[in-house]
Amino acid sequence: MTLIALLDHAAVLVFALTGALVASRAQLDVIGFSFLAILTGVGGGTLRDVLLDRNPVFWMTDPTYLGVALAAAFLVFFTAHLIESRYTAILWLDAAALAFAVAAGAQIAETLGQGAAIIVVMGVVTGCLGGLMRDVVANEVPLVLKQGELYVTCAVAGAAVVAFAPLLGISPTLTILGSAALTFGLRAGSIAFGWSLPVYKSRPPRA
Amino acid sequence: MTLIALLDHAAVLVFALTGALVASRAQLDVIGFSFLAILTGVGGGTLRDVLLDRNPVFWMTDPTYLGVALAAAFLVFFTAHLIESRYTAILWLDAAALAFAVAAGAQIAETLGQGAAIIVVMGVVTGCLGGLMRDVVANEVPLVLKQGELYVTCAVAGAAVVAFAPLLGISPTLTILGSAALTFGLRAGSIAFGWSLPVYKSRPPRA
C-alpha cells in the first residue's frame, strides 16, 4: 500500500470515528452510526473525486474504504460509553483525520498535475468537507466555522506544503509527512493553546 | 415503460409530494413549493447518477421527471389544507417514496454490474438523500436521523435484496418488487408499531 493510500484509509477511519461519535450524541441505532460514519469518512474525498472527474470515486474502486468506516461505526457503538468526554474525543480525532485527509487530497491533485491553487483547494475540500457534511446533517455548529479557532487555516497551510515543497526539491514522502504534521500541529495548537488568527470584530477598538 | 422507470417516476412523484408538504409547513409560494418538490424528488437519484458517472443525469435525459415533480407541487399547493395531519402525510408518503427509490436505485447499480457493497450504497443514496436534502434545507430534523425509528435500516435491507436475490436465481421483477415491499414493510412497521433497533445509550444499564 502506498503512503497516499495509507493516509486515505487513515483519514476515512478516523473521520468515520468522529461521525459515529456524533451519532452517539444523537442516540441513533447502529445503522444510523454507520450512515454518519460513512458520510463523514468518505464525504470530502468523494467531492474531491467528483470535482477532479476521477471516475469511479475512490470507494467504488476499493470498497474496503466502506468496510473501514463500518468497522469504526460498530466500534464506537459498543465502546463510546467508555469515553469520558465524547466532545473532546471528536475534536482530537477530527484534528488527526483533517491532517491525514489534507495531505492525501492535496497530493492526489499534485499527482494529477494540477496547479498550486487547485492543489490547495483539493486539500481543503478533502479535509474539511466530510466533517462539514457531518455537522450540517447532525445540525451541530460546523467545526469549520467555530469562532476563534484555526480550522480551514490548518488545511490551507498543510495543502500549501504539498503545492510548494516539490519546488524546493523535497521528496514526496517528506512532503506528505510534513503536510500532515503542519496541519495537525496548527490544529492541535488551536485546540490546546487557543492559537487563532484575529477575528472580525463588528466594532473595532478606537485608537 | 419498464418496471424500473415506473418505480423511478413513482419515487420522484411521491418524494416531490413530501417536499411540497414541507413547503406548505413553511408557508411558501407555489414556486417555493416547486423548488422543494424538485429538490426532494430528484435529489437522491441525481447524486446516484453523479457517483455512478451516468451522464446525463436521469432527469436531463427525460425532463418528464421535472414535470411530474411540478405537478406534485401544484397539487399540494391547492389541496394541502384538506389534509388533516400534514406531518402524518409526510411520514407515510416518504415511506412509499423510500421504497420505490431504494428498489430503483439499487437495481440501476446492479444492472451496471456493480458489486454488492455499491448496490447497497446506491440504494441508500437514491432512497435517503433526497429526503435528507429536503430536511436540511428546510431546517427540519432529518427523518434519516430520527431517534428510535428505522429508516436507513429499511433502505439497507431493501437494497440488500437487490444485491443478493439474483444469486438465488430470483427474477429481476420479483427481486425489485420484493425489495420495495421489504423497505416499505419495515418502515411502515416502524411508523405504525414503533419497530426499532436498540439505540446507543450514553449510560448503559448496570447488570
Add this chain to the structure above:
Amino acid sequence: MTLIALLDHAAVLVFALTGALVASRAQLDVIGFSFLAILTGVGGGTLRDVLLDRNPVFWMTDPTYLGVALAAAFLVFFTAHLIESRYTAILWLDAAALAFAVAAGAQIAETLGQGAAIIVVMGVVTGCLGGLMRDVVANEVPLVLKQGELYVTCAVAGAAVVAFAPLLGISPTLTILGSAALTFGLRAGSIAFGWSLPVYKSRPPRA
C-alpha cells in the same frame, strides 16, 4: 472577455461578497471569510458544471475565479465595519449576484443545446444554489425559502428569457441583458416594495 465570462466573474465576485458578509456576522477570521466567500461564489456554478458534465469545472480551468472570491473576502474583512446594515447589504448584493448568475448559467446551458426545461433548471441552480449552500452552512434561514418574498421565481423568470427569447429572433447579447434585468428587477421589487406571490395558508379565509 465574452459577456458570459464577464457575468460569471461578476456573479462570483458579488456572491463572494455576500459569503464574506455572512462570515462577518459569525465573527470568523480572514480564512473563514475566504472559505465562505469561495463556497458562495462558486457553489452554484460548480453544481451546474457537474450536472452538465462540463469538465473541468469552470474555476479549475481558470483559477482567477478563486482569486476574485479571495479578493472579495479580504475586502469585506477590512471594510465590513463601515457598512451600516450588513443584512441589507447582503440582501441587495445577493440580488445582483442572482441576476448575473441566472443569466450566465442559463446561457451556458443554451449554448450547449439543452432544451427549455434544462435551461431554466440550470439558471436556477447557478443562481440559487451557492447562496443556499452559504445559508445552510452558516445556519441562517435560506433566502431561497424566505416566506413572502420572490426569490426562485425571479430566477425562473430570468432563465425563461434565455430559453424563449432566441425563438423570437432576439440577439444573444440582448437576451442575456434582458434576463439579468428581469431577474434583478423582480427581486428588487420584492425587497423594496414587498412584491410577492400568494403564499400557502394552512387555513384559507372562508367566503
